[in-house]
Amino acid sequence: MASDVKLDTRLIRKLREDKGWSQEHLAAVSGLSVRTIQRLEAEGNASLESRSAITLALGVEPLALDEAMKSPVVELPPTLTVDVIKARPAIDLFKVAQLIALVVGLMIAMGYVVGRDLAKRDNQINASCKANPADCRR
Structure with a gap:
């Protein structure tokens, strides 16, 4: 589907676990099915509607979960810093x-x-x- 986005699976799981929520609880809060939550955490593929629902439930900006928005962590040598x-x-x-x-x-x-x-x-x-x-x- 053209409206699918790739989400950061590790971040979704981390945010959910930080709240102490199960996948079932996140599904209930977001209005998504448990299977959708499982698929989001496993594959990261989501429709724009699913992304909106999960970001609203987790209390983050919609772009915060996008895989493309992740910035790689680069360690600089001390002299370069x-x-x-x-x-x-x-x-x-x-x-x-x-x-x-x-x-x-x-x-x-x-x-x-x-x-x-x-x-x-x-x-x-x-x-x-x-x-x-x-x-x-x-």
């Missing part, structure tokens, strides 16, 4: 502080301009209200 750590670019705190100061300065300047324009508008409204109070009913 140290080289990788040294290769990371360091954060220049001075440049970060400069950027923060620039952003804050721009925010202050924009606040000043907006405040100034609002004050001019309010002053014009006040002046026109003093000239003709009948037009200024609030």
